[in-house]
Amino acid sequence: MGERSEALNYASRNIWAGILFGIGVAAFLDETIFHQLLAWHHFYDQSTKSVGLISDGLFHAFSWFATIGGLFIVADLRRRHAFHFKRWWGGELLGSGCFQLYDGTIQHKLMKIHQIRYVDHILPYDLIWNGIAIILIIAGILLTYQTRDSRKHMGGTA
Known part of the structure; x- marks a missing residue:
């Protein structure tokens, strides 16, 4: 492999x-904050509470x-x-934002496996959730x- 190709x-x-x-990280924060601490929803809310807890696990x-897969690549x-x-941080923001946008559009709206929160006026929650995803x-x-x-900078950690 040539130097340019390797870079x-x-x-x-x-x-x-x-x-x-x-x-x-986005999945971990979602599960920890919204599933466990706030108890707004489970990963899968279309069944019993026990199934919801298993899906959260x-x-x-x-x-x-x-997370660990990404860290193994970083170690290498x-x-x-x-x-x-x-460059890694740019990827981290892309991964977090894409996960959150996928969650807010596909899982919340198209698949309807759960909502961000079960309230009468969900629109503000959806706008904030997806807005943050777009910013990320x-x-x-x-x-x-x-x-x-960045191939010019591949000799260090800057």
């Missing part, structure tokens, strides 16, 4: 490591697998002196765009 591969791996980590396990990138924090996605795109030439 592009590492630049892409930084983004994917961030995306995996971002998905895991599986969702929690998924979040940790994604650091070992190769190819970790680029800003835009920030992630901006960071990855800024670091698109």
